[in-house]
Structure formats: C-alpha cells, structure tokens
Amino acid sequence: xxxxxxxxxxxxxxxxxxxxxxxxxxxxxxxxxxxxxxxxxxxxxxxxxxxxxxxxxxxxxxxxxxxxxxxxxxxxxxxxxxxxxxxxxxxxxxxxxxxxxxxxxxxxxxxxxxxxxxxxxxxxxxxxxxxxxxxxxxxxxxxxxxxxxxxxxxxxxxxxxxxxxxxxxxxxxxxxxxxxxxxxxxxxxxxxxxxxxxxxxxxxxxxxxxxxxxxxxxxxxxxxxxxxxxxxxxxxxxxxxxxxxxxxxxxxxxxxxxxxxxxxxxxxxxxxxxxxxxxxxxxxxxxxxxxxxxxxxxxxxxxxxxxxxxxxxxxxxxxxxxxxxxxxxxxxxxxxxxxx
Amino acid sequence: xxxxxxxxxxxxxxxxxxxxxxxxxxxxxxxxxxxxxxxxxxxxxxxxxxxxxxxxxxxxxxxxxxxxxxxxxxxxxxxxxxxxxxxxxxxxxxxxxxxxxxxxxxxxxxxxxxxxxxxxxxxxxxxxxxxxxxxxxxxxxxxxxxxxxxxxxxxxxxxxxxxxxxxxxxxxxxxxxxxxxxxxxxxxxxxxxxxxxxxxxxxxxxxxxxxxxxxxxxxxxxxxxxxxxxxxxxxxxxxxxxxxxxxxxxxxxxxxxxxxxxxxxxxxxxxxxxxxxxxxxxxxxxxxxxxxxxxxxxxxxxxxxxxxxxxxxxxxxxxxxxxxxxx
Numbered sequence: 213x214x215x216x217x218x219x220x221x222x223x224x225x226x227x228x229x230x231x232x233x234x235x236x237x238x239x240x241x242x243x244x245x246x247x248x249x250x251x252x253x254x255x256x257x258x259x260x261x262x263x264x265x266x267x268x269x270x271x272x273x274x275x276x277x278x279x280x281x282x283x284x285x286x287x288x289x290x291x292x293x294x295x296x297x298x299x300x301x302x303x304x305x306x307x308x309x310x311x312x313x314x315x316x317x318x319x320x321x322x323x324x325x326x327x328x329x330x331x332x333x334x335x336x337x338x339x340x341x342x343x344x345x346x347x348x349x350x351x352x353x354x355x356x357x358x359x360x361x362x363x364x365x366x367x368x369x370x371x372x373x374x375x376x377x378x379x380x381x382x383x384x385x386x387x388x389x390x391x392x393x394x395x396x397x398x399x400x401x402x403x404x405x406x407x408x409x410x411x412x413x414x415x416x417x418x419x420x421x422x423x424x425x426x427x428x429x430x431x432x433x434x435x436x437x438x439x440x441x442x443x444x445x446x447x448x449x450x451x452x453x454x455x456x457x458x459x460x461x462x463x464x465x466x467x468x469x470x471x472x473x474x475x476x477x478x479x480x481x482x483x484x485x486x487x488x489x490x491x492x493x494x495x496x497x498x499x500x501x502x503x504x505x506x507x508x509x510x511x512x513x514x515x516x517x518x519x520x521x522x523x524x525x526x527x528x529x530x531x532x533x534x535x536x537x538x539x540x541x542x543x544x545x546x547x548x549x550x551x552x
Numbered sequence: 553x554x555x556x557x558x559x560x561x562x563x564x565x566x567x568x569x570x571x572x573x574x575x576x577x578x579x580x581x582x583x584x585x586x587x588x589x590x591x592x593x594x595x596x597x598x599x600x601x602x603x604x605x606x607x608x609x610x611x612x613x614x615x616x617x618x619x620x621x622x623x624x625x626x627x628x629x630x631x632x633x634x635x636x637x638x639x640x641x642x643x644x645x646x647x648x649x650x651x652x653x654x655x656x657x658x659x660x661x662x663x664x665x666x667x668x669x670x671x672x673x674x675x676x677x678x679x680x681x682x683x684x685x686x687x688x689x690x691x692x693x694x695x696x697x698x699x700x701x702x703x704x705x706x707x708x709x710x711x712x713x714x715x716x717x718x719x720x721x722x723x724x725x726x727x728x729x730x731x732x733x734x735x736x737x738x739x740x741x742x743x744x745x746x747x748x749x750x751x752x753x754x755x756x757x758x759x760x761x762x763x764x765x766x767x768x769x770x771x772x773x774x775x776x777x778x779x780x781x782x783x784x785x786x787x788x789x790x791x792x793x794x795x796x797x798x799x800x801x802x803x804x805x806x807x808x809x810x811x812x813x814x815x816x817x818x819x820x821x822x823x824x825x826x827x828x829x830x831x832x833x834x835x836x837x838x839x840x841x842x843x844x845x846x847x848x849x850x851x852x853x854x855x856x857x858x859x860x861x862x863x864x865x866x867x868x869x870x871x872x873x874x875x876x877x878x879x
Contacts, residue, residue, distance in 0.1 A: 268739035269710070387829045388603075417602035418766065419826040419845075422810040426825070444740060447769075447812025451819055470816045488744040489814050490773035492796070497751060498773060500744035504709035520741075 229304070230438040231257040231280070231406055235293035236308075238275050238284065247509045249275045251462035252293075257438040259405065264441045264453035264470070268505050271459040273442050277408050280440070281325055282307060282315040297323065300405065321351035324399035328411040330391035334383040340367065340394045341379025344401050351402040366397035370427060389420035396427065403435055410442045425451055446489060450474060455541065458482050461506040461516025463532065468542040478544040478552050481517045515546070523548045556629035557590040558760050559614065559647070559728055564588070564623035566609050566784075570834055579834050583609040584620065585784040588860070591728060594758040596751075598775035598792065600765060600807070604830050606784040607764045611730040614762065615649045627727075645675050648721035652733035654713035658705040664691075664716050665701030671723040690719040695749060711742035718749065728760040735770060747774055768811045772796050777866075780804050783833055783841040786860060790867035800869040803842045805879045824879070840872065848877050 238250040250272040257263045267273040278284050279291050295307040299322055307315065319325075327333045335343055344363035348354050354362060360379070367375035370393040383391055392412065399407060409428065413421040429452065432439055441452055449456055450470065457467040458479065466479035477483040484501040503520040512518055514529040521528070527547055535543045546552075566584040584606045591597045599607045612618045614625060616632070616639035625632045632643050651657040658667055668687045672678055678686055688698045694715040705713055714734065721729050731750065735743045751774060753759050765771050771778060771792070778795040780788045780803065788801035799805050802824070809823035826845045831837055840858050843849040853872055860868040863875075871877075 268741060389829050417829070418768075418810040418812075419602065419806055420829055421812075422823070422825060423827070445812065446740070446814040450814050450816045451812050453816075474814065474816055485740055486814065488741055490744075490747070490769040492769060492772065492813060495773055495792070497748050498744035500748055501741040502745075504711055504742065505739050 229256065229296070230259045230261075230298055231255075231440070232296040232304075233276075233280065233293065234296070236276065236279060236295065237290075237292040238272070238279050239290045239292075240288060245509075248462050248511075249289075249508050250279065253459075253462075253464055255457055255464065255467070257406065257440055259438050260432070260436045262432060262439040262441055262452055262454045264443060264449040264456045265459060266443060266446065266449055266456060267459035268444055270461075270505055270508050272462040272508065273459045274410055276459070277325070277410050277440060277442050280307065281319060281323065281408060282310070282312070283319075297406065317351075320347055320399075321402045322404055323406045323408065324402070324404035325408040325410065326392070326395050326399050326412045328414045330388060330395045330415070331383065333395055334391060336383050339380050339382055340386065340397075344379075344394070344398045347398050348401050362401060363397070366401045367394070369400075369431070370394075370397045371423075372397075388416055389424065392416060392420075392424055393427070396424075396431070400431055400435065400437075404437060406438045406440070407432070408440045408442070411444070412441075413448065414443070414445070421448075428452070446485060458485075461511055462508055463516065463545060464535075465517065465546070466542075466544040472539070472542050476552075478538050478542065478549040479517075479546045480521045480523050480548070480552065482544075483552055484520075523551060556626065558593045558595075558628055559591040559762070560624075560626040560629075561587060561589050561610075561614065562624045562626070564610070564613060564620050564625070566606070566613055566618065567621045581834050582784050582836065583833060584613065584623075585836075587623075587781070587784070587786055589779050589786065589789065591760050591762055593727065594754060594760055595777065596754060596761040596763060596775045598763045598765065598771035598778045599781060600768060600771050600778060601781035602766065602807075602830055604783065604833055605781040606833075607781050608732055609784075610781070611649060611732045611762065611764050615647055615730050616644060617649070641675065645724045646726055647728045647730065648724060648726040649730040649732060650714070650717045650721050650734045653737050654710065654717045655705065658713060658716060658720075660705055662704070663701065664696075664703050664705070664708075664719075667716060668701075668720050668723050671720050675724045677724060686723075690723055693722065693753070694719045695745075709742070710738050711745055714738060714746050715749065718746075718753070722753070722757075726759070728762065730762045730764065732764045733766070734763070736765065736767070743770070750774065768796075768807060780807070783830060783836050785841055785857075786868075786870060787842065788867075788869045788871075789860070790863075790869075794864075794867050799879070800863045800867065800874045801842075801871050802846050802848050802877065802879075806845075840870075848873055 233255045236253040239248050253276055265273045280295055296304050297307050298304045341363040344366055345359035348359040348362045364375050364379050372378050372393050413424050453470040456470050456473045457464045460481050466482045487499040501520055506516045515533050518524045518528040533545050533547045535545045536549055537543050564584050564587045568581045570579045570581050601607050613620045633639055665687050669683050672683055687701055691698050696715050735746050775792045778792050782803050787803045806824045806826045828845050837844045839854040839856055843853040858870045858872045860870045863869045
C-alpha cells in the first residue's frame with residue numbers, strides 16, 4: 213500500500229502500423245435477417261500505444277475485437293475488410309486472410325487477449341501455473357521445467373504475492389482480482405506485441421480495478437505492447453488511453469487523442485455521453501441522452517444517432533455521414549461537428 | 553417530541569452457518585454484523601461498498617426477503633416482523649424494491665400490464681375495472697407509453713424494463729423504495745434517465761430511497777446521506793457532501809481515490825492505492841475489519857472493533873485513529 217503520485221512515463225512515439233484495420237465489416241444472419249454488427253471500422257494501433265475503443269451495448273466494440281482475434285464463428289459471421297498486423301519479423305500480414313491454423317499460432321503468442329470474466333476464461337481443472345506454462349510451451353517451445361519457471365516468473369511480474377506457491381493454486385481458490393492477474397500473466401507470458409483487453413476490470417471492485425489498471429500500464433511500458441482497450445466506462449478511458457475511438461451502431465463515430473476528446477468532443481453522441489455522467493462535486497439532475505441505444509438489427513437509414521440527437525436535421529436522415537477530419541488525429545462522423 | 557425517522561435499522565445481523573466440508577464448513581458467514589442506519593421520510597440514503605460488504609443482504613433484509621438473525625427494523629417507529637412470522641402484507645406494501653437486472657426480475661411470460669396488475673391484485677388495491685386506468689397512470693409516471701402495457705419484457709430496452717420495475721414498485725404506494733444497483737446494468741446514456749426519474753419521483757411523491765450501489769459518482773449525484781459498508785459493518789456515515797469533501801475513514805478515502813474520474817488531466821492525481829482485496833466474510837480480521845488493507849493500521853486496530861463515533865453532528869466514523877489521521 214503506497215500513496216502514489218503516479219509516475220507515468222510519456223508513451224513512446226507512435227511508430228505507425230502495429231495493427232492497421234481497414235474497412236472491417238462483420239455481418240450476422242442471412243437473408244432478410246442479415247444485419248451488420250460492424251460496419252466499416254478503420255483503426256490503427258502503434259507499438260506501445262493504448263487505443264481505447266468505447267461504446268455501449270450493441271455498438272460493435274466487442275465484435276470488432278473478436279474479429280481481429282479471429283474468434284468469430286465463420287459459419288455465422290461474415291467478416292470483410294483488412295486486418296493488417298506487423299509481426300515480430302516486421303512482416304505485415306492480413307489476419308482476415310489467414311487460415312485457422314496460422315491464426316491460432318499468433319493468438320496467445322504475438323496477439324493476446326484478456327476478457328471481462330476471469331473465472332470463465334480460466335480452466336477450472338488446471339492450476340494457475342499449469343495454464344500459463346501450457347501457453348509458454350505451445351508458443352515458445354520451452355520444456356516443462358523452463359515453462360514452469362516462466363509461469364512463476366510471470367505470476368511474480370503481475371504482483372501475485374508468494375508466486376511460487378500460488379502457481380499451484382486452482383482458479384476457485386483465487387479471488388476475482390487474483391484470477392484477473394493470472395489471466396494477465398498468461399496473456400503476457402509470450403511477450404505479445406498486441407494485447408486486446410475487453411472490459412478487463414468491469415467485473416472487479418473499484419479498489420481492485422485501480423490496481424489492475426496500474427499493473428497493465430506498467431507492463432505495457434515494460435513490454436512496449438500496443439493495447440486495444442475495450443470498455444464502456446469513460447472514467448477508465450480517461451485513466452488508460454492515449455487515443456480513443458468511440459463506437460455507435462457498428463461505426464466509429466469519433467476518434468481523437470484522449471485529451472482532445474474529453475476537452476472538446478466533436479460528435480453529439482460523445483458529447484452526450486460525457487454530459488450524462490455524474491460529476492464529482494455536482495449534485496442534482498443529470499443531462500440524459502433521450503431514447504435507447506440503437507438496435508443494430510434495425511438501423512435508421514442515416515446517422516445511427518440521429519433519432520436521439522438534438523442537432524439532427526434532414527440531411528442526417530439521408531445517409532450515414534462520412535468521417536470528417538477536424539484536426540490532427542481528431543475526426544468525427546457528424547455533419548454538424550463544427551457546431552459543437 | 554419529534555417523529556421517529558421513517559426507517560430505522562438497529563444493530564442488524566445476518567449470520568449464516570457456512571455449509572460444506574473442509575476449511576469453510578461449520579464457520580459463520582457474517583453478511584451483516586451490526587448495521588445501524590436510518591432513512592427519513594423523503595430522504596435518499598446511499599449505501600456503498602464493494603463485493604461482500606453486505607449491501608445487497610441489507611436491502612433484502614429491510615424489505616423482508618431475508619431474515620436477519622438479530623437486530624430490529626422499525627418503520628415509522630413501529631417494530632416490524634414478529635419472531636417466526638413472515639412480514640405482514642400491510643407492512644410489505646410500505647417498502648418496495650427494484651433490482652439490478654430488470655431482465656431477470658420481470659416475468660418474461662407476463663405483459664407489463666399483467667406484471668403491474670399483479671402487484672395491485674396481491675395487495676388488493678382497486679378493483680378489476682379500475683386497474684387498467686391505474687396501470688396507465690403508473691406508466692405515465694415512469695415515462696413509458698401507455699401502449700407498453702401490452703408488451704412483454706423482451707420487447708423493451710433495458711432502460712424501459714427498469715422503468716417497468718419502478719412502476720411495479722410504485723403501484724402499491726410505498727413510502728420507501730430500496731434500489732439495489734438499480735442502474736448498474738444499464739448503458740451509460742440510459743443510466744442518467746433512470747437516475748433523473750428516481751429523483752423526480754422523490755420530489756413528486758416524497759418517496760424515500762435506500763440507494764444501494766458501488767459507483768460513487770452516481771451516489772453523489774442522487775443521495776442526501778451516505779453509508780459506507782465494509783465486510784458487513786458500517787465504516788462511516790455522513791451527509792453526502794461531507795463524505796465526498798471530507799471523508800474521515802481511510803476506507804472511504806481509498807474508495808474515492810480509486811473511482812475513475814472522466815478527465816485525463818486527473819490521471820496523475822495523488823491517490824491512496826489499496827493492496828489486496830476484501831478478506832472473506834467467513835474469516836474476517838479481528839478488531840477493525842479494514843485493518844488488513846489499511847495504511848494507517850497499528851497494533852491496537854487488531855485488538856478491538858472500533859465503535860461508530862461522532863466526528864461531527866450527523867457524521868459518524870468507525871476508526872480508532874480518525875481524529876489523528878489526515879488525508
């Protein structure tokens with residue numbers, strides 16, 4: 213327990229293109245029931261950079277991450293577009309075009325993922341250490357003893373006290389925060405270049421959340437990883453992100469460096485989200501966004517946010533607006549961005 | 553003589569024998585271990601704490617869904633629940649509850665109208681002819697279209713379902729509503745609508761609320777007074793303003809510091825970072841239950857459980873060192 217006057221190193225300079233997603237689409241269903249869960253998503257992540265992908269239910273943020281990881285069931289989901297990933301050798305490959313075997317070799321190795329619910333992500337009948345060691349053996353070809361040693365080393369790196377003993381613990385013997393640490397240790401054991409973290413602290417208590425966010429931040433810096441951090445919590449975004457992409461109705465509606473996004477959001481949805489949050493030191497009525505989150509099965513013809521938008525005008529109903537460049541790194545999918 | 557508060561909870565305990573073999577078998581789980589609080593008429597009291605602090609058990613005990621093992625619950629000065637008897641229907645009507653997940657707390661086979669009508673029927677409010685009008689008025693009150701009466705829960709959004717849960721609670725004309733994580737499962741953009749609705753209902757009906765939650769910014773926006781729970785015990789209770797501006801308990805300070813602030817400029821603010829996690833309620837620490845994570849703990853904290861002391865008028869704190877530590 214320490215009082216932290218947080219030491220946060222500036223992020224390394226953006227060396228473009230660890231991950232470069234272009235025109236990603238994901239369609240579910242068939243015939244009249246077909247709908248787009250993700251509808252033309254572009255995003256980039258540089259080595260060492262944290263991009264927060266923010267959205268509410270049905271925004272497509274988790275489907276985007278599953279598409280990048282190649283974890284969608286190809287019989288049920290049609291994935292389109294390009295997912296260019298630069299691997300350790302510097303070679304750029306389109307993950308969308310890889311077969312299952314090649315993707316499996318990357319997954320858990322160069323690209324790792326952690327999920328919201330650490331209990332369901334861990335194998336209940338394998339000890340914490342064995343699960344980490346298995347990942348290391350598969351991806352790095354270490355033998356049993358070396359893999360176990362690496363597992364203990366990783367448990368120590370994620371600040372699990374008495375790591376040597378805890379390596380033999382079963383998942384049910386660990387608390388929620390400890391399980392998430394084990395999951396992080398497993399994800400990072402092979403020193404991934406890219407970490408996809410999907411709501412990694414949502415199931416945790418706030419005091420534990422803060423510790424896990426600090427841990428992820430330290431490991432990102434030490435390993436120089438790019439991080440795609442998926443969350444619905446704008447407070448968490450403000451804690452971790454270098455850049456932010458806001459999703460609504462399957463599209464990225466605004467993207468900006470974190471400071472610019474919070475200082476001056478240029479999409480009415482982002483603005484509405486920030487305004488609707490209760491603020492420290494403020495009491496009383498909140499500025500709610502009217503209506504409900506758009507159903508991706510029944511998108512309106514124009515801008516998906518138009519039915520809830522105070523700035524909506526007839527052109528907004530005609531077609532989904534294009535992404536307008538506003539300033540360096542800041543773009544918004546709104547015809548009226550200049551009014552904000 | 554002043555009238556007693558609407559709700560008084562005194563030294564409430566919910567102790568359960570843990571089942572099973574091995575280390576946990578035969579031990580006592582103390583979900584609530586001596587909780588005292590009160591809610592005035594029309595007052596909004598927030599109960600905040602992390603998982604395992606007993607906040608949901610507290611709400612359920614107040615509403616009569618679980619039986620406390622000791623302690624007293626009084627409503628307008630009158631003690632509820634004779635020993636060994638279920639709560640009287642007339643008393644149940646005076647306090648209602650809304651739950652976190654409206655999808656699982658509404659019967660999927662019943663229409664919204666049937667769900668609300670059932671509450672009226674059970675409590676014998678009005679007659680069959682008058683019920684549709686009463687249901688329509690309740691839907692108006694919670695901001696749902698009257699046509700929603702014919703809908704099933706699956707046809708509604710999460711926010712609309714929570715409005716149905718609120719309408720069902722309001723149907724019987726309660727004086728107090730327990731809201732157990734009532735906005736936690738909702739999308740951020742919808743959360744504010746429901747919080748505003750609860751505030752409006754308080755103003756319009758003079759309804760008292762016991763708002764159980766874990767999100768401190770939500771608690772601050774809505775509540776007049778706050779009770780901070782940890783491992784089944786009250787750590788601190790004070791007007792919301794005092795809790796957020798000048799907390800006196802180290803745990804409250806840590807909770808405030810750990811809550812993310814939606815402002816990147818606040819990222820590097822100095823904060824108290826707790827290590828570890830709350831201990832199991834099956835084996836709470838001796839003395840002060842928070843001492844194992846407390847940066848200010850010293851030997852005497854292990855010796856005796858601190859009692860709630862008045863730090864100022866209406867501000868109570870259970871910490872042996874509250875007067876000597878400054879944050």
